Amino acid sequence: MESVIIDQLKRDKILDLLKQGKRLDGRALDEQRPLSIETGVIPKANGSARVKLGNTEVITGVKVQPDKPFPDLGDKGILICTAEILPLADPHVEPGPPTEEVIELARVVDRGIRETEMIDLHQLVLIENKSVVGIFIDSSVIDSDGNLFDACSYASVSAVLSSTIPKYEIKDEAPVLVEGVTSKPPVKTLPVSVTMARIGDYIIVDPTKDEEACMDARITITTNSAGNICALQKGGEDGFSVDQLLKCSELALSVGTKIRKKLEQLM
């Protein structure tokens, strides 16, 4: 009960401020929180990044290992993104099987990287239909203050950019690691996801946890370096008008350009 009353008060305050074009933390409606990216934080991983988006913080590790290809995709390496909200990240998160929210988070991050075709998976084939290199991108949210989608996405992309792919040779039809030889991952484009929330008639970029608690609907749009729209997910308990959806795609492209510049520095 208590939380409901606080939510209503916060919602009123947030709406009041939006009418004046302002937000609780002083940002403009289309302004993201400060983003900091640190790579190479987990030397045992093939690539890693620690990303802070405001007070949301995510650590992502990339592991690269030989694997069997998916039965219908024998000419492609494997790419798997997962995400987890650790119980230490949020007082409302408990250990246990993943909730709908966490599964959606992981799948939206995965979709962004997969559908933009960030990594050229054809270059990860060792023996067609038999042996490929798998890239496993695992994100852990360690502090949660809203917009986990973008934080996990930036951390995943940064971790891939900072990663090194070990070399495997085929001996007796089995992959064997070649010590000391690595290469950069075959990156074709940089996916940038931008998450927006609708509160009343206002669209805000990069919502905080408080803003998410009182949003009507949410949308995450991922764009590639060529300015195409490659993945999208609507969430939340209400909808968007068509005009709002078109505005969101423009925002995703304009806000995304700034983030992409930051990510390009890691290449």
Next chain:
Amino acid sequence: MSEDGIRCDGRRVDQLRNISIKVGVLKNADGSAYIEFGKNKILAGVFGPRDVHPKHMANPDTGILRCRYHMSPFSVTERKNPAPSRREIEISKVLKEALQPALILKDFPRTVIDVFVEVLQADGGSRCAALDAAAVALADTGIPMRDLVSACAAGKVADRIVLDVNNEEDQEGQADMPVAIMPNSGKVTLMQLDGILTSEEYKTCLQTAIGGLQTGL
């Protein structure tokens, strides 16, 4: 697709597959519907508003909506493991969020409305067909609703924007965009996209899906 824009199943680019919906097909459910959407065959059953189990999920301020999208093991070419996959869990969530704006849950505090959707046969666009069936099943219960929800996908196949992507087109296609609207308010309550579209194509795709929904359903 042929030169004159006729698709692999003989449809035009802006043509829906055949759709038939039967209402009230289940005795026990408070509301139910069965849809055939092309080769998709989907059953939806709704229970409620009823007591919430487990009880801690009950909300004294509002009713809640739960949704389960499930595919039968025999619904696809390769047998599907009957345990809910991550894909099905995600779809369950987006379906719930697509239906919720049409309901007035505040009028039913401490209760739950359960929507169960079973995909008996899947053939591309099953989440949209499932949503259509679920919306009709909800209406069949007699629960007050603000609006209906209707859903359909648009996509990009062989460099053209097409309405209602089927399974073959989805496998070979360049983009797939499921969209649901509430027809009276025009609000979009479900939208997803995978595949690469320019800004212009994004706009066309969205308009194609909504155009199809307004004429077809």
